[in-house]
Amino acid sequence: MISEQLREEVHKCIKCGLCMNACPVYKQLYFEGVSPRGKVQLIKKVFDATLDPSENFHNLLFTCLLCETCSVNCPSGLKIDRLLKAMRAELEDKFGLPWQKRMVFHLLSGSRLLPFAMFWGRTLGTTLLSLFAKTGKLGTIPYAKIPRINPVPLIKQYPETISPDKEKVGRVIYFVGCATNYLFENVGKSVISVLTRLGVEVVIPKKQMCCGLPIFLSGARKMALNNIRTNLRILNEGNVDAVLVDCATCGSALKKEYIHILEEMGENTEAAKALASKVLDVSEYLSRFDIRKLLGPVQGRVTYHDPCHLVRSQAVKEEPRDLLKMIPELEFVEMFGADTCCGGGGSFQWEHPDVASGITNKKIEAIGDTHADLVASGCPGCRLQISGNLESELIRVVHPVELLAKSMEERTSGSPR
Amino acid sequence: MLEPDILQKFISVVGPERCKATKEDLLTYAYDACIHEFLPDAILFPKSGTEVSEIMKIAQTHSVFVTPRGAGSGLGGEALAKQGGVVMCFTMMNRILEINKANRYAVVEPGVVIAEFQKEVEKHNLFYPPDPGSAAVATMGGAVAMNAGGMRGVKYGVTRDYLLGLEIVLPSGEIMTTGAVTTKDVTGYDLTRLICGSEGTLAVLTKIIVRLLPKPRAKRTLQAVYDVIDDAGTTVSKIIEAGIVPATLELMDKTIIKALEDFAHLGLPLDAEAVLLMDVDGDPDLVEKQAAAVAGFCREQGAREVRVSASEKENEQLWVARRSAFGAVARMRPNCLIEDATVPVSYLTSAIKKVIEAGKRNNIPIGVLAHAGDGNLHPLILFDLRDSDEMARVEKAMDEIVDYALSVGGTLSGEHGIGITKSKYLPKQLSQTSLNVMRGIKKLFDPQGILNPGSFLEDHKS
Numbered sequence: 001m002i003s004e005q006l007r008e009e010v011h012k013c014i015k016c017g018l019c020m021n022a023c024p025v026y027k028q029l030y031f032e033g034v035s036p037r038g039k040v041q042l043i044k045k046v047f048d049a050t051l052d053p054s055e056n057f058h059n060l061l062f063t064c065l066l067c068e069t070c071s072v073n074c075p076s077g078l079k080i081d082r083l084l085k086a087m088r089a090e091l092e093d094k095f096g097l098p099w100q101k102r103m104v105f106h107l108l109s110g111s112r113l114l115p116f117a118m119f120w121g122r123t124l125g126t127t128l129l130s131l132f133a134k135t136g137k138l139g140t141i142p143y144a145k146i147p148r149i150n151p152v153p154l155i156k157q158y159p160e161t162i163s164p165d166k167e168k169v170g171r172v173i174y175f176v177g178c179a180t181n182y183l184f185e186n187v188g189k190s191v192i193s194v195l196t197r198l199g200v201e202v203v204i205p206k207k208q209m210c211c212g213l214p215i216f217l218s219g220a221r222k223m224a225l226n227n228i229r230t231n232l233r234i235l236n237e238g239n240v241d242a243v244l245v246d247c248a249t250c251g252s253a254l255k256k257e258y259i260h261i262l263e264e265m266g267e268n269t270e271a272a273k274a275l276a277s278k279v280l281d282v283s284e285y286l287s288r289f290d291i292r293k294l295l296g297p298v299q300g301r302v303t304y305h306d307p308c309h310l311v312r313s314q315a316v317k318e319e320p321r322d323l324l325k326m327i328p329e330l331e332f333v334e335m336f337g338a339d340t341c342c343g344g345g346g347s348f349q350w351e352h353p354d355v356a357s358g359i360t361n362k363k364i365e366a367i368g369d370t371h372a373d374l375v376a377s378g379c380p381g382c383r384l385q386i387s388g389n390l391e392s393e394l395i396r397v398v399h400p401v402e403l404l405a406k407s408m409e410e411r412t413s414g415s416p417r
Numbered sequence: 418m419l420e421p422d423i424l425q426k427f428i429s430v431v432g433p434e435r436c437k438a439t440k441e442d443l444l445t446y447a448y449d450a451c452i453h454e455f456l457p458d459a460i461l462f463p464k465s466g467t468e469v470s471e472i473m474k475i476a477q478t479h480s481v482f483v484t485p486r487g488a489g490s491g492l493g494g495e496a497l498a499k500q501g502g503v504v505m506c507f508t509m510m511n512r513i514l515e516i517n518k519a520n521r522y523a524v525v526e527p528g529v530v531i532a533e534f535q536k537e538v539e540k541h542n543l544f545y546p547p548d549p550g551s552a553a554v555a556t557m558g559g560a561v562a563m564n565a566g567g568m569r570g571v572k573y574g575v576t577r578d579y580l581l582g583l584e585i586v587l588p589s590g591e592i593m594t595t596g597a598v599t600t601k602d603v604t605g606y607d608l609t610r611l612i613c614g615s616e617g618t619l620a621v622l623t624k625i626i627v628r629l630l631p632k633p634r635a636k637r638t639l640q641a642v643y644d645v646i647d648d649a650g651t652t653v654s655k656i657i658e659a660g661i662v663p664a665t666l667e668l669m670d671k672t673i674i675k676a677l678e679d680f681a682h683l684g685l686p687l688d689a690e691a692v693l694l695m696d697v698d699g700d701p702d703l704v705e706k707q708a709a710a711v712a713g714f715c716r717e718q719g720a721r722e723v724r725v726s727a728s729e730k731e732n733e734q735l736w737v738a739r740r741s742a743f744g745a746v747a748r749m750r751p752n753c754l755i756e757d758a759t760v761p762v763s764y765l766t767s768a769i770k771k772v773i774e775a776g777k778r779n780n781i782p783i784g785v786l787a788h789a790g791d792g793n794l795h796p797l798i799l800f801d802l803r804d805s806d807e808m809a810r811v812e813k814a815m816d817e818i819v820d821y822a823l824s825v826g827g828t829l830s831g832e833h834g835i836g837i838t839k840s841k842y843l844p845k846q847l848s849q850t851s852l853n854v855m856r857g858i859k860k861l862f863d864p865q866g867i868l869n870p871g872s873f874l875e876d877h878k879s
Contacts, residue, residue: 011751011803015450017490017554021530030508030528031437031462032445032489045444056441075744076753 002086003264009083010044012076013037019070019080024341025063028358034063036070036080043087058095061088063352065345065359066217067308086264088219101218101347108178108210109223115153118182122149139350140343140357141388147183154181154188155204162192162202169199170241172285175231175254177247178210179380187380190405191246191282197408198289205234211253214346221261228258232271235278242280246401248379249346252313254279281310282401283319283378296410297329298403303372304332305363305386306339307379320400324376327407335366344385360389367395376400419458419503423479427461427503430471435462435509446504449491450551451838452752452802457484457498462509466584466592466623472505473621474590476867483588484869485617487527487559490551492755493836495563495616499871505621507558514624516541521629522581522598527558527622531565544632546573549832550743558622564614566832568665571790572698573630575832577613584624585612588863598626611858616834617869619862633698636664637708638732640724641693641715642686646670648719649691650766653789655714656695657762661707664696666790670769673742673784673797680745683738689721693789694739696732739786743797746784750799756815758822759831762792768821772796775817779810793831794822819845835873843873 019036020026032038039060045051061084070080097105107114125148136143155176172195180188195202212227231254235243245251258272302324310316317339325332343349343359363386367375375397377383387397419438428436437446438459447454463469476483482502489496498504511528518541525534531552535545548567549555555565561583566575582596596602596609612620643649649668656663669677669692674685685692693715697707708725715723726732747753760768769785772794776783786795796818800807819829819842829835829842844852852874859866859874866875 011801012748014747014753015448015489017450017488017551020488021532021554030511031442031460031506033437033441035445038445041445041448042441051440051444054439054441056439060441076747077744 002090006079006083006086006264007047009078009080010040010047012078013040013044014076015041016075018075019073022069022073024067024069024343024359025065025355028355029063033060036074039064039084040078040080043083046087053091053094055095058091061091063355065308065341065343065348067341067345068312069308069341072312082260085217085260088217089221089264090219092219092221097218097220105215105218105220105223109212109215109227111207111209114178114210118149118153122151137353139353140360141349141384145388146384149182150185154185155206155208157185158192158204160204160206162196162204164196164199164201166199168201171201171203171239173203173205173235173238173240173243175208175211175235175243175245175250175279176204177245177250177380180246184380184383184399186402187246187399190399190402191244193405194286194401194408195244197294198286198291203238203240205237207234211250213249213253213257216257216261217346221265224261228261228272232258232275236271236275240278242285243275243278244280244282244285246282246378246399248281248307248309248314249381251279251281252309255314281314281316281319281378283323284316286323286401286404287319291323291404292326294411295327295404295407296412298327298407298410299329300374301331301333301370301372302374302376302403303335303367303370304338304400305335305342305367305375305377305382307377307382308341310378311339320376320378323404324400327403330403330407333370333372335370335372337362337366342382342385344381346381349385356385357389360385364389364391368392374398374403376403419481423475423481424459426475426479427459427472430468430475431461431463435464436460437462446486446489446506447497449489449494449496451492451494451836452754453494453497453837455494455497455499456501457504458501460504460506462506464510466586469505469586469621469623470590470592472503473586473588476503477589477865480865480867482867482870483621485558485562485621487556487562488530488551488554490555491559491563491836492757492833493838495834495836495869495872496559497837499837502867502870507556510623511556513537516543516629517598518543520598521631522626523629524624524626525557527556527561527625529557531555531557531560538629539632542632543629545579545627545629547576547579557625557627561613561622561625562615562617563834564832566788566791566793568667568788570788570793570832571666572662572664577610579627579629580609580613580625581628582626583609583612583622585620586623587620588865588868592623593620596626600628614834616836616872618859618872618874619868621868633664635701635704636696636698636729636732637704638726638735639693639695639697639708639711639715640735640738641695641712641720642689642722643691643693643720644689645719646690646769647766649693649789650769652693652715652718652720653765654763655718656711657790659710659714661697661710663707663711663790664698665694666788667694667739668692668765668769668785668787668789669694669739669742670773670785672782673746673786676745676749676784677738677742680748681737681741683741685738686722692738693720694735742786746797746799749782751801751803752799754798754800754811754815755833756796756798756818757793757831757833758796758818758827758829759791759793760822760825760827762790764825764827765789765792765794768792768794768825768827771821772818775814778817779814781807781810781814783814788831791831792827794818837871837873840873
């Protein structure tokens with residue numbers, strides 16, 4: 001049941017349409033049904049029983065990146081994305097999930113099968129991918145551009161507590177997230193390296209689970225409850241300065257979505273609120289330190305892409321940029337529309353490849369215009385989408401923290417100044 | 418209901434992808450930004466003048482009603498299928514065809530979004546001034562059909578003042594051009610400006626030629642806070658009397674200031690009665706002089722605080738208040754109606770007071786924004802659509818506002834149009850003779866009455 005408070009949202013829509021041209025999906029398809037205003041009005045009709053939730057309505061609900069651009073642009077302050085998420089959950093019983101999503105979510109919502117699947121994923125590679133699509137592409141991303149799975153999950157590569165070899169100035173829990181754990185191990189290594197160099201002790205709880213966001217944003221909230229409860233229990237334990245995430249999506253789950261979901265499911269939100277108050281994106285935490293003196297020169301030209309889940313869900317905009325600008329000799333250049341969604345949207349790019357590639361092409365063009373050879377972005381989803389669609393082999397997509405780690409290495413390995 | 422074989426004929430013109438008729442489609446094309454809803458029978462998305470012409474021919478043969486529509490951000494139901502039929506939506510016909518720097522004009526298709534067009538011409542150091550509040554979503558076609566205005570009206574005028582020519586399709590399906598690309602053109606009746614503001618009742622737009630200006634080289638923003646609203650009004654008169662024409666001259670009343678502070682905490686004083694926000698633009702030297710002069714007028718008239726921006730960035734910071742105003746007020750109640758009665762500039766402050774009185778008398782919260790430089794009021798009337806008693810009081814407050822505007826020589830609508838929300842007031846402003854002439858023109862263009870039926874002209878037989 002969608003809460004009364006959320007149901008009231010539809011009456012606040014004055015249909016001004018200001019959300020429409022902010023919506024990347026509408027700007028590809030140009031018809032009202034896919035626009036935020038259209039969806040809100042249809043949901044209103046479902047609430048007042050004028051419209052029976054049809055297959056078409058269900059499809060429209062999923063023709064959305066959940067990039068939240070509409071919500072931040074709404075003059076009346078409607079929580080459009082929350083309404084859509086709740087409606088997806090409401091219809092999950094009726095329409096179910098596609099089998100591919102069911103399978104993936106089954107893996108993500110357990111703790112045993114996932115490492116097993118990842119092992120076989122690494123071993124079998126694209127053979128396994130062709131289960132999803134025989135086009136040689138996963139949505140818009142060619143198989144060849146999908147990164148190889150980490151040989152050993154990151155969490156297994158480190159002890160539970162990693163102490164700095166200098167005076168301890170802080171202690172944090174590091175929520176690793178599936179992407180870093182299984183796909184982008186260098187991001188995790190960089191986070192740990194940067195933190196320990198600063199003198200921060202890093203605790204990596206071994207029993208942490210997938211944040212669950214892909215599961216519950218597809219509507220399968222009940223399926224994600226175990227992930228949420230486990231993470232709340234584990235991450236709220238112990239005395240730490242902060243719980244750090246390197247993934248924009250995990251961050252938005254831990255900071256915002258857990259509270260919303262539990263609240264809307266009528267569950268206790270105390271633990272979720274306690275956790276939310278401690279969660280920081282790694283860039284936010286690093287901004288507290290004077291890291292400049294630890295940085296050495298990195299050659300190149302970097303531009304920054306704002307992940308939706310960071311710039312809108314968490315309002316983190318300046319911190320990653322400021323950190324990048326601190327790196328000596330690295331040239332920072334702002335791209336046009338840096339905070340526009342890359343078109344990935346989790347499973348969106350797989351479900352709607354044509355719409356997604358239209359959106360992604362604009363992003364790729366904006367990147368090209370900067371003549372940067374590095375694109376920094378703190379979201380593995382954006383990273384996959386952008387690097388998977390970049391034609392140029394000369395441009396690399398990285399996490400800002402990878403550049404910081406490299407810069408710190410340069411400082412220690414380079415000649416003393 | 419549209420018969421299946423007629424629908425099939427429309428599909429043969431635009432293809433199945435650009436003809437939409439599911440229940441969800443019909444519901445999402447039943448509304449615009451006003452409170453009324455009418456279900457169409459289908460929505461067609463043409464991409465060329467030829468397709469529009471073919472559609473009109475089929476419609477004429479089978480007497481199908483056709484209502485043209487842009488982004489659906491209108492405030493009066495102008496683009497709604499008030500008597501059913503098809504909605505012809507232009508959002509997919511949205512190319513900028515030409516930006517001619519040598520002759521300073523541009524040719525666009527009707528579905529181009531105003532703000533995107535403005536951004537594009539500014540890349541060429543050119544300037545398209547009309548900027549209705551909905552510019553981020555509204556289309557050029559909609560702006561022409563409604564003769565949209567905006568905040569820059571005081572100095573730069575409205576859409577009409579930038580129109581050079583049009584390509585239109587008549588209800589018969591005939592394609593016709595009006596005007597020319599030259600600034601001067603007195604050949605025949607000025608049909609371009611007849612179509613402009615005709616609310617989609619005479620012909621369907623397929624191409625629009627607009628005049629462009631050189632982009633002003635500098636701009637300064639000023640903000641003045643007043644304890645007494647009359648002082649703000651006098652300041653406006655003084656500025657205009659002195660021969661200074663600001664690019665924008667916006668007023669926000671006490672209710673708006675309070676809403677802004679509750680919502681955005683911008684540091685505006687809560688006991689102030691009015692805030693004026695002004696832009697002066699042009700050559701850098703002149704802009705400096707004008708900014709100083711305007712600031713002087715504000716202080717002389719008793720402004721308790723005057724801020725003059727020193728940079729582009731500060732311009733933007735000062736504008737945050739005005740840009741946030743609508744949202745800040747709109748979220749106070751579920752629904753918000755934006756009135757746009759307009760008065761001669763010298764009546765501005767008394768009109769604002771009348772509006773505030775009308776709100777109090779009818780127990781309806783109203784915040785007043787105004788394009789003060791051209792007397793265009795924007796009372797933001799707040800209510801809950803589900804409360805019928807409140808709706809009756811809203812109606813009454815609107816009646817009073819309209820009556821006052823007309824009593825001082827103003828107009829029913831400065832820039833939003835008549836549509837169905839204001840058609841009942843039409844005979845108050847237009848004589849029977851005037852209405853007869855308009856209906857005669859409508860008959861000439863659309864003898865069958867298939868284009869946008871139920872529009873402002875027909876709705877209220879007087």
